[in-house]
Amino acid sequence: xxxxxxxxxxxxxxxxxxxxxxxxxxxxxxxxxxxxxxxxxxxxxxxxxxxxxxxxxxxxxxxxxxxxxxxxxxxxxxxxxxxxxxxxx
Amino acid sequence: xxxxxxxxxxxxxxxxxxxxxxxxxxxxxxxxxxxxxxxxxxxxxxxxxxxxxxxxxxxxxxxxxxxxxxxxxxxxxxxxxxxxxxxxxxxxxxxxxxxxxxxxxxxxxxxxxxxxxxxxxxxxxxxxxxxxxxxxxxxxxxxxxxxxxxxxxxxxxxxxxxxxxxxxxxxxxxxxxxxxxxxxxxxxxxxxxxxxxxxxxxxxxxxxxxxxxxxxxxxxxxxxxxxxxxxxxxxxxxxxxxxxxxxxxxxxxxxxxxxxxxxxxxxxxxxxx
Numbered sequence: 138x139x140x141x142x143x144x145x146x147x148x149x150x151x152x153x154x155x156x157x158x159x160x161x162x163x164x165x166x167x168x169x170x171x172x173x174x175x176x177x178x179x180x181x182x183x184x185x186x187x188x189x190x191x192x193x194x195x196x197x198x199x200x201x202x203x204x205x206x207x208x209x210x211x212x213x214x215x216x217x218x219x220x221x222x223x224x225x226x
Numbered sequence: 227x228x229x230x231x232x233x234x235x236x237x238x239x240x241x242x243x244x245x246x247x248x249x250x251x252x253x254x255x256x257x258x259x260x261x262x263x264x265x266x267x268x269x270x271x272x273x274x275x276x277x278x279x280x281x282x283x284x285x286x287x288x289x290x291x292x293x294x295x296x297x298x299x300x301x302x303x304x305x306x307x308x309x310x311x312x313x314x315x316x317x318x319x320x321x322x323x324x325x326x327x328x329x330x331x332x333x334x335x336x337x338x339x340x341x342x343x344x345x346x347x348x349x350x351x352x353x354x355x356x357x358x359x360x361x362x363x364x365x366x367x368x369x370x371x372x373x374x375x376x377x378x379x380x381x382x383x384x385x386x387x388x389x390x391x392x393x394x395x396x397x398x399x400x401x402x403x404x405x406x407x408x409x410x411x412x413x414x415x416x417x418x419x420x421x422x423x424x425x426x427x428x429x430x431x432x433x434x435x436x437x438x439x440x441x442x443x444x445x446x447x448x449x450x451x452x453x454x455x456x457x458x459x460x461x462x463x464x465x466x467x468x469x470x471x472x473x474x475x476x477x478x479x480x481x482x483x484x485x486x487x488x489x490x491x492x493x494x495x496x497x498x499x
Contacts, residue, residue: 191415198486198489201405201408202490205401208398212394215322220315222379225286226302
C-alpha cells in the first residue's frame with residue numbers, strides 16, 4: 138500500500154538529481170577572450186598627401202564614382218508605349 | 227472731399243488691377259515646358275488611351291455579336307475616340323522623348339539635331355492624322371486612316387529606340403568626358419612628381435591602365451551605336467536589339483568605373499611616402 142508513493146518519490150528524486158546535473162551550477166558565462174586591438178598599420182604619408190592638387194583630384198574621384206554608380210542606363214519609363222496596332226471592327 | 231476723389235480712384239484702380247492679376251496668376255502657366263511636364267502629359271494621355279481602348283473592345287464585341295445599326299454607330303464612335311487617343315498618347319510620348327534628348331547633357335549635337343528632325347516629323351504627321359480621324363463617317367474609312375499609322379509604326383519605333391539610345395550614349399559621353407578630364411589632372415600631377423625627381427613608374431603604370439579602360443569603354447559604346455544604327459523597320463527583334471545595345475552601354479560604364487578605380491589607386495600611391 139505504501140509502495141506506490143514511495144516509487145513516485147524515488148522517481149521524482151532521481152529526475153531532480155538528473156536535471157540538477159545537466160544544469161551547470163553557476164550560470165556565469167565563460168570569460169570572453171579579450172583581444173588586444175592590433176595597432177593600425179600607420180602608413181607613412183608623403184608630402185604630396187596634403188598637396189591641394191592631390192586633394193582636389195581625390196574629391197573629384199569621389200564625385201565621379203557616385204555619378205558612375207547613379208547613372209540610369211535603363212530609362213524604363215521611356216520605353217516605347219504598348220499600343221494596339223491591329224485595330225479592326 | 228472732391229480733392230480726394232481722383233486719389234481714391236487711383237488707389238481703387240490699383241487694388242482692382244492688383245487683385246485681378248493675382249487671380250489670373252498661375253505658377254503652372256509661367257512654368258517652362260520641360261521633360262517632367264512632357265512626361266506627365268504622356269502618362270495622362272496614355273492612361274486615357276488605355277481607358278478608351280477598353281471601351282473600344284467592348285463596343286467591338288457588341289457590334290460583332292448583335293450587328294445592329296446602333297451597335298455599329300456606337301462602335302464607330304468609340305473606335306474613333308480610341309484611335310484619336312492612341313495618336314495623342316504616341317504624340318505626347320514622342321514629345322517627352324524629344325525633351326529628354328534636349329535636356330540630356332553629353333548628347334552629340336549632330337545626332338541631337340538629326341533626331342529632333344525625325345521626331346518632329348513624326349509629331350507633325352500624328353497631328354495631321356488626328357485631324358483626319360475626325361472626318362471619316364464609315365468604319366471602312368476610319369480603319370483606312372488607322373492603317374496609315376499602323377503601317378508607319380515600325381519605322382517610328384526604330385526612331386524611338388535610336389533616339390533613346392542617343393540619350394543613353396549622351397549619359398556615357400558626359401561621364402567619359404569627366405573621366406578623361408580627371409585622367410588629364412592625374413597625368414599632370416604625375417608629371418609634376420616626376421619633375422621633382424621622384425620615381426613615378428608605378429604611377430605611370432596605373433595611369434596607362436586607366437587610359438586603356440577608357441578606350442575599352444569607347445569601343446563598347448561604338449558597338450552599341452553600330453547595333454542601334456543597323457536597326458531596320460522590318461526587324462522583328464527591335465526591342466531585343468535595343469536591349470543588347472543598352473547592355474553594351476552598361477559594359478562601357480563598367481570600364482569607366484574601372485578606369486576611375488585605377489586613378490584612385492594612383493592617388494593612393496601618390497600619398498604614400
